[in-house]
Amino acid sequence: MELLVIPVFVLDQQRRVLIWNRACERLTGVAASEVIGTSDHWRCFYNRPRATLADLVLQGRTEEIRQLYDSARPRPQQREGLCAENWCDMPRVGRRCYLAADASPIYDKEGRIVAVVETMRDMTNEKKAQIALEQLATRDGLTGLANRRCFDDTLRAEWQRALRQQQPLSLLMVDVDNFKQYNDTHGHLGGDQCLQKVAAALASEMRANDLVARYGGEEFAVILPNQALKGAAIVAERVRSRIERLQLPNVGSAQPYVTVSIGAATALAAAGEEPQQLVATADAALYRAKRLGRNRISLPLQEPARGTAGRELDATAQ
């Protein structure tokens, strides 16, 4: 076990470290002489006291695995013990590692656990690659905001949540005004930089539960869970004014600075209804804001009836 290339440690019945092999020393930066005979093995992995997988097996606390680990599954072939994956602090080496651990008990003749062997595999690179891929799949490359696919998935999920909790769900559609002209004057690269600044300002105005996405081109969408129309209108106006106050020069335009138009809509989700109606109502409000002169917000006049996103009426808030 000492010379195994796989990091291994063994706990005895009293949770004291019996074996801490070379590979485990390399992984944790902690020498065997420091931990053998102690129950301080957790310190090699975590900043705060908590059980390792071997502790859970030894103490029969297997049901706690789901609270303590990112991912857990039964061991293959129904053997006893636990398998789990987790981010570890690794205090001694000073960098977080994603470890896949496997803990299996050793029994005496009477069937009592006398020790538990924990083996580990450093999966940090694989996990980082997986996270980067997930980011690529859900983020917009130019602005770093959620992309259209992520928006569609989130809207569906929030619609279901609103239905379960009987809470309103609001949506803002935000479109940069006269952006074609901005591109023509500042070039496509200048246009890209403008979109990045607008996106950053938009994101900075939102709460943690809100989702800001690039809906497409120069159009953004904001999902506001548990927000009624009145609150959505306040957020929309805050966003509109924030973008105006960025004072991004808009040479050659009637407006001296870059502005946005915003359409808002709210729905009280109902079974059988489609969240796409919410998008259509917010979109209709947005186009009305454009027609009425841009740099303004527009919302449906009436609070929506259950299962609708409200009737789109000619009312412009500004």
Ligand SMILES: Nc1nc2c(ncn2[C@@H]2O[C@H](COP(=O)(O)OP(=O)(O)OP(=O)(O)O)[C@@H](O)[C@H]2O)c(=O)[nH]1
């Ligand atoms: N630089 C840049 N431009 C983009 C991007 N996506 C879309 N556009 C441009 O955004 C412009 C949108 O123009 P229109 O749809 O005519 O709308 P608009 O000029 O903003 O006019 P209104 O929306 O009516 O105020 C087009 O010129 C697109 O080429 C992008 O990723 N980068």
